[in-house]
Amino acid sequence: MQTDKTSCDHIVSTALSQCLGKPLHTLFQVSTSAALVEGLYQGAVKVARLLSHGDFGLGTFIDLDGEMVILDGVCYKVSFDGTVSRVEGDRLIPYAVITRFNAEFSEHHPKLTNFSELVAACDQLRESENVFYAFRVDGTFSLIKTRVMKPVPEGTGLKAAASAQQEFLFQQREGTLVGLWSPGFAGSFSVPGYHFHFLSTDRKRGGHVLELRADDVTIGGCAMHEMHVSLPETEEFLKADLSRDPNNDLANAERNHER
Template sequence: MANEANEKDTGAVFQLSTMTSLLAGVYDGAMNFDEIKEHGDFGIGTFDHLDGEMIGFDNQFYQLRGDGTATPLTNKNRTPFCSLTYFRPQMTKTFDRPIGKEDFEKELHKLVPSDNLFYAYRIDGVFKEVSTRTVAWQDKPVPMTEAVKTQPVFHFENLKGTIVGFWTPVFAQGIAVAGYHFHFIDEERTGGGHVLDYVLDHGTLQIDRKTHQSLYTPDTAAFLNANLSRGNLEKEIKVTEG
C-alpha cells in the first residue's frame, strides 16, 4: 500500500543494498520499480544484470542504457542497487556563467555546513559539455571492475538537461559511493548516464540536506553468499566510478 503523505520519511536517503555488493558482482534485482518508488521521487541506481543507469526526479524515472536510449521505468524493471529520497530542497542557487566540474564542486562545498551529512542535489540548465558512461548488461556476475571495461562513454555538447545525485559522507563509503555521485539526462529524455565530467553554461542548483540513511539489505542468494569485505575498496570504487 502506498505511503500517505504524512508517513513519508522525507529526511532519509533510502539505500537499496550496498556498493560493495556491486563490486562483488551482485547484480540480481532485489526490488521492482513499484517497490522502490515507495521510498522516494528522486534518485539514481542501476538495474538487474547491471543493465544501464537509473535516474529519477519529479517522480519520473528512466533507464539509461548502453545503446544511448532513455526509457521510462515500469514494474518490470528491477534493481540490485539504488539511492532514493523525497526531494525537498531547502536551498537554491543560480549560476549565470560557465563553470566546470572541479570548480562547481568547490562551490557545492561552500554552500553546505558539513561534509559529514547527506545531501541530494539537482542541477537544471544548459551544459556546454557532459561526459557520461553507461554500464551494460552482464550475462555473468563478474566483478564490477571488469564489467566497466566495456562500458560505452557518451559526450554531449550545448544542450539542456538535468543532473541529479547525492553527496555521501566518507564514513558511509562502501554502503554508497562516498563523495559526489551524479547521473545526467537530456531535456528531451533521449539519453544520459553516470556523470564523468561536465561544464555547466548556466543553470539552477537545488540542495536538499538529509538527516539520515535508511539501508535495506536484500535477501537474494547472490547477496547472502557474496564476500562484501573488499581488500581494495578505494581503488575499486575509483575504477568503477571514473
C-alpha cells in the same frame, strides 16, 4: 505492509509527512556499493517499491544493464546504445538510492567551466562532511560527457565491468543532474563523495556524468540525516563475502579516467 513489503515506520512517517505538509528527507537505498563491487547485480526490489520512498535518485539495473535516473517521480533507464526509456513498476532492480527532493537551499551560477567547478560550488553549499546531501542541478550543458555501463555476465566485478563502458559526448543540451553526496565513512555501502547522473529535458539523453561545461545553472539541494538501507534477500547476497574494502574499486569505476 505485507503487500508492499514495507515497514510500519515507513507507512506511518509517509502518512504524517503528507498530513503535516512536511517533507521527509530520508535516503532509501537498495543493496550496498560493496555488493556491486563484488558483482552482485541480481534483482532485489521492484521499481514501484523504490518509488514509494521518493522521487529523485540514481542506481543501476540487473547485470549493470544501463544507468538509472529517477527524476520528478519517474524512473528512467539510459541504455548503452544511448537511448532513454521509462521503467515499469514491476521491474526488479539490484541497486538504487532515492529520496524525496525538496530544495532547502539554492544558488545560481552563470557559468560552470568543468566538473571540478561544479564540485567546488556544491562543496560551498554543504555545511557538513558527515551527513548525506542531494543536489539537483538544472542548466544548459554546452558540453557533457557521460558513460553508460554495458551489461556483463553475472559475477563480473564492478572494476572489470567499468572497463567496458560506453562513453558519450553531448553538446548544447538542456537538462538536469541528479546528484548525491555521501560522507567518507559511508564507503562500504555508498559511493563516497559526489555521484551525478544526467537526464536531458527532452528525456532523450543521459548517463553517469564524467565531465561538463554549463551555462545558466541552478544548484538546489538538501541535507539528509536519516538513511534506510534495504538489504537484498537473494541467495547470492546472503552467501557473498563482502568483507573486502570496496573504496579503491569504486573510485576506479566511478570517475573520469582522463582526469
